Amino acid sequence: MDQLISQMGMLFPEFDRWFSAGFIVFARLLGFIRFAPIFNRKEIAGLVKLAFVFILTVILTPVLKPAMPPASISPLLLIILNFAVGAIIGYIAQLLILAIEAGGDMINTQMGLSSAMVMDPTSNSQTSILSRMITLMGIVIFIQLGGFYWLINALVRSFEIFPIYAVSIPLEKIINLDYLVTVTSNVLYMGLQIASPILLATLGQDIILGVISKTAPQVNVFQLSFLFKPVFGAAIMIWILPMLINVISDFFLEFSKIY
Numbered sequence: 001m002d003q004l005i006s007q008m009g010m011l012f013p014e015f016d017r018w019f020s021a022g023f024i025v026f027a028r029l030l031g032f033i034r035f036a037p038i039f040n041r042k043e044i045a046g047l048v049k050l051a052f053v054f055i056l057t058v059i060l061t062p063v064l065k066p067a068m069p070p071a072s073i074s075p076l077l078l079i080i081l082n083f084a085v086g087a088i089i090g091y092i093a094q095l096l097i098l099a100i101e102a103g104g105d106m107i108n109t110q111m112g113l114s115s116a117m118v119m120d121p122t123s124n125s126q127t128s129i130l131s132r133m134i135t136l137m138g139i140v141i142f143i144q145l146g147g148f149y150w151l152i153n154a155l156v157r158s159f160e161i162f163p164i165y166a167v168s169i170p171l172e173k174i175i176n177l178d179y180l181v182t183v184t185s186n187v188l189y190m191g192l193q194i195a196s197p198i199l200l201a202t203l204g205q206d207i208i209l210g211v212i213s214k215t216a217p218q219v220n221v222f223q224l225s226f227l228f229k230p231v232f233g234a235a236i237m238i239w240i241l242p243m244l245i246n247v248i249s250d251f252f253l254e255f256s257k258i259y
Helices: 002-011 015-035 046-064 075-110 129-144 147-161 177-215 221-254
Strands: 118-120 125-127
Touching: 015 046, 015 075, 015 147, 046 147, 075 129, 075 147, 075 177, 075 221, 125 129, 129 147, 129 221, 177 221
Parallel strands: none
Antiparallel strands: 118 125
8 A cells, every 4th residue: 555655656746745635634524524514414324424525525635735744743633633623613503503403392392292202213312203393494494595505615714714734723713702602602592582482372371271270170281281282382383484484594694604
């Protein structure tokens, strides 16, 4: 293998430079794909992800026009740092999807469907159909608004802010702390905003059932709540679905600058 690489380097003088830089670019793309929304879905096979990372590496490496790696810096350190930078960018983007997922979990709990969990074979975890539906709807809206372009644009710009041979991560340039604080705090806020119609409706239903329980103690209110909450919550979901799509779209557009 070493002889093959050396012979390739003699035949193609640029091969050594691009081959060394390609490993580092591959590490950053791997960290990005591992945490970024859309790409980190477990429904996508690992071989497909690796093939996509390899294709992006082949495309990006010549565009970056990298120099020879400095001999004084450990290649392992460069690979670890670039993987960390890609993971940071991907995780910041994933926070947008986590806000939608939090809203789905709140709706699922409030409708009394938390006990009706099913096994998700793609993630090997227990999940509810309603929460998963809202999360997938958020991902579809994210793609429709150009989320794929935002992710690739953020990844390409990261090579300008943090070159592949840099050894110190400029966190103040990669991470806008005000933006990060706002996005993380909005995970709960956006979840409440999505789930607020269901929360208010079920709260009103609980109040009505509580009044019935006091006025007619012979009525089994506990069993009635198990019957009414899912049906009433599903009706409210169908009614607010167009407004819910607009709320999610506005949220993505407001925080679209993920780099």
